[in-house]
Amino acid sequence: MSETSQLLAAIADTGRDPVRGGYSRPVFAAAERELLDWYVAELDRRGLGAETDRNGVVWAWWNPAGVPLQDTVVTGSHLDSVPGGGAFDGPLGVASALRAVDLLRERGVVPARPLGLAVFPEEEGSRFGVACLGSRLLTGAITPERALGLTDPDGNTFADVARAAGLDPAGFGRDDEALARVGTFVELHVEQGRGLVDLGAPVAVAGSVIGHGRWRFTVHGQGNHAGTTLLEDRRDPLLAAARVVVAAREVAAAHPGTRATVGRLQPVPGGTNVIASRVDLWLDVRHPEDAVTAAVVAEVSRRAVELAAAEGCTVQVREESLSPTVAFDAGLARRLSGVLPTAPRLDTGAGHDAGVLAGRVPSAMLFTRNPTGVSHSPEEFCTDDDAELGSVALADVLQDLLG
Ligand code: GLV
Ligand code: MN
Ligand code: MN
Ligand code: MN
Numbered sequence: 001m002s003e004t005s006q007l008l009a010a011i012a013d014t015g016r017d018p019v020r021g022g023y024s025r026p027v028f029a030a031a032e033r034e035l036l037d038w039y040v041a042e043l044d045r046r047g048l049g050a051e052t053d054r055n056g057v058v059w060a061w062w063n064p065a066g067v068p069l070q071d072t073v074v075t076g077s078h079l080d081s082v083p084g085g086g087a088f089d090g091p092l093g094v095a096s097a098l099r100a101v102d103l104l105r106e107r108g109v110v111p112a113r114p115l116g117l118a119v120f121p122e123e124e125g126s127r128f129g130v131a132c133l134g135s136r137l138l139t140g141a142i143t144p145e146r147a148l149g150l151t152d153p154d155g156n157t158f159a160d161v162a163r164a165a166g167l168d169p170a171g172f173g174r175d176d177e178a179l180a181r182v183g184t185f186v187e188l189h190v191e192q193g194r195g196l197v198d199l200g201a202p203v204a205v206a207g208s209v210i211g212h213g214r215w216r217f218t219v220h221g222q223g224n225h226a227g228t229t230l231l232e233d234r235r236d237p238l239l240a241a242a243r244v245v246v247a248a249r250e251v252a253a254a255h256p257g258t259r260a261t262v263g264r265l266q267p268v269p270g271g272t273n274v275i276a277s278r279v280d281l282w283l284d285v286r287h288p289e290d291a292v293t294a295a296v297v298a299e300v301s302r303r304a305v306e307l308a309a310a311e312g313c314t315v316q317v318r319e320e321s322l323s324p325t326v327a328f329d330a331g332l333a334r335r336l337s338g339v340l341p342t343a344p345r346l347d348t349g350a351g352h353d354a355g356v357l358a359g360r361v362p363s364a365m366l367f368t369r370n371p372t373g374v375s376h377s378p379e380e381f382c383t384d385d386d387a388e389l390g391s392v393a394l395a396d397v398l399q400d401l402l403g
Contacts, residue, residue: 002388003102007095008087011038020084022378026152027080027122027133028165035079035091039119042098048117053178054171055137056121056162062101063114071183073401074116075100075394078123078134078353085124086380088190092368092387094119096188099391100398107395111402116182120353127152127161129214129282130321135353139360140174142321147172184332184401185363187354188394190382194373195346202386203393204346205336206328206365209355211293212286213322217244217304221313223269223277234275235312238267241279243307244300244315248283251299258296259286259349282320286349290324326355329362336364339400340393350375366393 001009015031017024025031036058040050048060061069077093097117104111120138125131128150136142148159148169159169196204221237245262252260261284267276283300287293301317308315337343346367354363368390372379382390 002384004095004099004387004391005384007042007098008091008387011035011091012087014038015081017084022084022086023081024083024085025079025081026127028127028161032080033165036119039079039094043117046098046101048101052167053138053175054168055134055173055175056165056167057134057138057178058119059178060117061114062111062117064110065112065114067112067114069114069116069181072114072116072181073184073186073398074118074182075186075188075398076116076118076120077187077189078120080122080124080126082124082126082376084378085376086190086378088370088380088382089192089375090123092190092382092390093188096368096387096391096394099388100395103392103395104399107399109399109402113183113402115398115402123353125214125321128158131214131351132353132356133158135356137172138175138178139356141356141359144172179360182357182361185354185357185361186336186366186394186397186401187352187363188366188368188390189350189352190375190380191346191367191370192348192350192375192380194370196344196367196369197371197373199344199346201342201344202369202389203340203343204367205333205340205343206354206367207333207345207347208288208325208327209323209352210286210288210347210349211290211323211325212284212349212351213293213297214320215283215285215297215301216318216320217241217281217283218316218318219244219279219281219304219308219313220315221277221311222275224275226273226275229275236275237279237308237311237313238276240308240311240313240315241265241281244281244304247303247307248300251296251303252285255287255292255296257287258292260284260296260300288325288347323351323355326358328354328358328364332362332364335400336366336397339396343393366390366397
């Protein structure tokens with residue numbers, strides 16, 4: 001087994017989800033904290049101390065020259081997962097960062113500039129609804145007031161959960177001092193589609209992250225009895241919500257290149273013999289052109305109002321997050337391509353902390369091939385060989401950037 005795979009093997013049993021399959025590692029919950037303990041122990045073994053900043057980002061520095069932390073090169077990813085996710089989304093980038101340090105040391109590299117490692121909390125937004133919450137707080141892309149009030153599915157606020165994890169809610173927010181240390185950021189991530197399979201290559205350099213957002217539709221109807229309520233007397237918000245799901249697919253199909261998804265839908269109170277009184281559904285829309293994303297959401301929202309009214313229901317639509325399309329720093333991407341001349345350039349439909357950081361510091365990404373082309377699923381995969389090739393590519397890139 002390659003060294004990169006060995007690192008991942010140590011956490012292969014942490015956060016397995018026996019009900020959904022795969023892994024459920026929500027931010028600040030036990031499994032994600034266990035992964036963080038593993039990560040800190042791995043840093044320790046390398047003589048690298050971990051420090052958690054006021055937004056919960058965990059940093060470590062390899063700084064053999066002992067120079068001030070400025071104009072550094074930083075790499076890293078995340079350890080939280082979606083519900084029932086794969087083993088590689090996040091942890092592959094973290095393991096590759098550790099392996100890259102080992103490779104550089106094996107090569108006898110003694111960097112003149114500090115190399116940083118970073119792990120960001122709540123990249124998936126699967127617990128508090130807003131993806132890349134740690135990097136958004138760090139960069140000021142979300143206000144601390146809004147972040148602290150976000151709630152998880154059990155009604156716990158981000159403030160309370162973060163406090164229980166040892167963070168001070170008063171400290172959250174844009175941290176220019178922490179960011180000023182970062183000269184360049186490079187995130188390695190498992191590819192989340194089949195781009196590299198189609199191209200027959202193990203590693204790609206990222207071109208852009210396509211724009212994406214999340215909207216919450218709340219449909220209000222009338223809760224009632226499944227047996228006594230005649231069909232003509234019903235105001236069933238779940239029926240209206242089901243039609244909104246279909247409308248989202250239809251509107252997306254009319255705008256080529258759009259990805260529109262409803263992956264979460266919550267009827268309240270949620271009983272087999274109960275007509276729901278309210279349904280929340282979450283719509284995820286992505287398109288390379290931000291204007292198309294906006295047009296699709298406007299059209300789905302308009303149709304939702306009509307579909308709800310036809311069932312005697314009402315609907316409210318709220319934007320939960322919106323990230324425009326991000327083109328990574330062209331000069332930096334060219335530099336990575338110079339180091340990895342056989343690596344193709346690939347755009348991605350998945351969101352990443354590197355996409356958020358790109359607004360403040362030159363950022364880049366590497367993708368490692370996923371032979372199934374499937375992600376956010378237990379089927380996500382990366383072969384032993386490719387995992388190591390990705391780490392070697394990352395080490396090559398870091399060596400060049402540090403030189
Ligand atoms: C996270 O991986 C996302 O793209 O939603
Ligand atoms: Mn990820
Ligand atoms: Mn993900
Ligand atoms: Mn992601």
